[in-house]
Amino acid sequence: MLFKDVVGQQPAKEGLTKMWHNNVFPHALLLVGNEGTGGLPMGLALAQFIFCTEKTENDSCGHCVNCRKVSRLEHADVHMTFPTIPPKPGNKGMSKLYIQEFREFIQQTPYGTTYEWLQHINAENKQGNIVAEECREIIDTLNLKSYEGGRKVQIIWRPEYLRKEGNILLKLIEEPPHDTTIIFIAEDLEDILPTILSRTQSVKLAPLHPKDIAEALTYRAVTDPTRAAQIAHIAMGSYTEALRLSNHTDNDLFPGVKDLFNSIFTNNGIALTKFADEWSKAGREQQKNFLHYIIQLLEQAIRARYTPDMPLSLPEAEAQFVRKLAATKTTFDAFDKMIGTITDTMFYIERNAHSKTQLLAMALRMQYMVTNKPLPAGV
Template sequence: MQFKDIIGQEKVKEHLIRTVKENRISHAQLFLGPEGSGSLPLALAYAQYINCEHKQENDSCGSCSSCRKYAKLIHPDLHFSYPFFASHKEDTATTFIEQWRHSFLSDPYLNLESWRNSLDAGNKQANINIAECHHIIQKLSLKAFEASYKVLIMWLPEFLDKEGNTLLKLIEEPPENTLFLLVTQNQDQLLPTIISRTQLVKVNAIDKQSLADYLIREKGISPTKADQLCYISAGNMRQVMIHLADEGNDYFDVLVQWLRLCFGGKVLDLIQLVEEDLAKLGRENQKSFLLYAVQMMRDVILYKVGASPLVHLPQAELSFVEKFSPLYTTDTLEACVSIFEKTSYYIERNANPKILFLDVSLQLVLLFKR
C-alpha cells in the first residue's frame, strides 16, 4: 500500500512523511478516523514507507523487496491484530490471517461488518482476546527479521476491553525499533491507559473534492453523479462502494416519493412502496438510504434557519429543499431526523424491514398531520 493509493488525506500524508524524514517516528501512534476515511490503509502505507529500501521524496518506491512483500501483506516484520470471532479460547489473529489478507487486499476501506461477512462468525461477538495479547508480546519480543522496524498494526483496539492492560508495558517500553500503529474509529471506547501512551494522528473524513476527483477519474462517473455520491457518503468510502454496487438505486426519487405519500396520508400506496422498494434495498443500502434522508432533513433545517450558504446540493435536491423547508417547523424536521436515525439503528440489529419501514411511514404520517 502506497500513499498514492489512498484517496485524499494530503495533510496527514505530509505529516507522516515528515516524521520519517526528520527521524521523529513515535513508537506508538493512534490513527483516529471515522469509518471509510482510510485510516487503516494510511497506517499500512506509513509502515511501508518507513521500511522501504529506496524511499522516494513523497512515497515508498513500490518495487523493492520490502515493498513487494508489504503489497501482499506477507512481510515477516509486519504483524496485524484485529477483532475476530473466536471458536476456541486459544484462537489468535494469526488463525484468521489468510481471510484477513484477502479481505484487506480486496477492500482496504473495510469495516467490521464486511470483515464479519468474510468469516463464519455466526452469533459470536468480536473481540481481541487475552490469547492474542500474549501472542503479540511473544512476536514483538523477537528481533526484526529483515526490516529496520518491526511493525504491529492493530485495527479497532477498542475491542481490547480490559485485556489491553496486558500490553501496556510493551507499548510504553517496546523493544528497539518496534512500532505500534493503532487504528481506531471511536476514541471514547478505548482504554484511557492506552490513549495516554500513544501519539494521536487525526484522520478526517475524505474531503469532497478529492473523493469526487477519484470517482470521476477512476470510476468514470459523471461530475453530477460524483457530487451526489459525495453528499450521500459524507466522505465515507464504504458508503460510496455500497452505492456503486447497486447503481440502480436513486435515493432522491425514492425519498421524495416516500415523503409525498406520508404527507398525503396514502397508506395503501405506502404499503406498496415499502414492499416493492424500501424492503428490497438490502440492509446496507437501507442504511445508506436512511443516512441520505438524515442529511437531506439536516439541509432542510439549515435552509429554514437562514444558513442556505452551507447547503451544497445538486439542483434537483436543492429545489426540493427550497420547497420543503417552509412546510414544517424546525421541531418537526428534527423529529424526522430522530426517526430516521432510530430506524437505522434497528436496521443494524436485523429488524424486519417491511414492518420497520411501514411503522416509520405511519409515524411520519402522524407527524406531518400534526
C-alpha cells in the same frame, strides 16, 4: 497500499508524513476513527511509507521491493495482530494462524469491518479476541533483530479486543526496541485500556467529507457520479457505509424526491398515493436509502436558510432544489417535524411494517406540516 489509495483524510496524511520527515515520529502511534473512516488502510499505507526505499515527500513509491512486499502483507518485518477465534476447541486464536485469510480479506475489502472479518473466518456467533499468548509473542518477535536489516513495524488492529491482556504490552509500548514502530488502529477509545492510551500518541481520523466519498466511488467505478454524490451524503462520513449503500441503491434518487415534494406542495393526493404505491415495491434497503436521502436534503435546506453564505456540497441540481426549499414559507419547526416523521417511518419499515401504509402516512403528514396545519386525528 499508498496514501493516495486511502479515501480522504488529507490532514492526517500530511501530519504523519511531516512527523516522519522531521524525525519526530512516535514509537507508539494510535490511529483512531469511526468505522469506515479508513483506520486500517491508513495504517497499512503508513507501514508501506516507512519501509519504502524511494519515498516522496507525501507518499511511498509503490514499486520498490519493500512497497510490493508490504502491499501484499508479506514483508518479514511487518507484523500483524488482529482479533481472531480459536481454530478448534482447546486451541488459542492467534493471528499467525489466520494471516493468509487476513491477506485475502484486505485484498478484497480494505475498508471491511471487524464483524465482516470475523465472518470471513467463519466466526459466526463466536467472540473475537486478542489473547495473552499473542501479546507475549509480539514481545518476543519485536525483541528479535529485523529479518531484512531495517525497521520493524507492528500493526495491532482493534486494540479494544486486547482487554486486560493488553497490560502485558505496557513495557514494550513504553520502551520498544530500536527502530521499532507500533501502530494501533482503533474505533472506540472508551474500550481501550487507559494504560495503553497514556503511552501512545493519537491521530484522529475524522468522518469523511461527502466530496471525498463521491470521488472515490466514481474513481473506483463503484457507481456513476450521480448516484455517488447521493450516496456520499447519506453515508454519514463512512466509506464502508457508502459501499454498502451502493449495493442497495439501484437508481437516481433525486427525481423521486422532486416528485414527492411537488406533490406535497401542490396538495396532490393522487400523486402521493402513486408515490407510496411505487416505492412500496422497492426493497426495504432501497426505501431506507431514499428516506435517508430526503433527510439529508432537508438538513441542507435548513443550513441554506440560516447560513446562506455557506456553500452547499451538492451537485448543482440538488443544490438548486435545496435553495428553493429553503426559500419556501416552511417553518423551522415544520422541517424538524418532517425529519422526525421520516425517521419514524424508517424505524417502522426496518421492523417489517406495511411499507405502503407507512409511506403514504408519512407523505400525508408532511403535506400538513409544510402548510403549518394541525394533523387530523389518526394521521
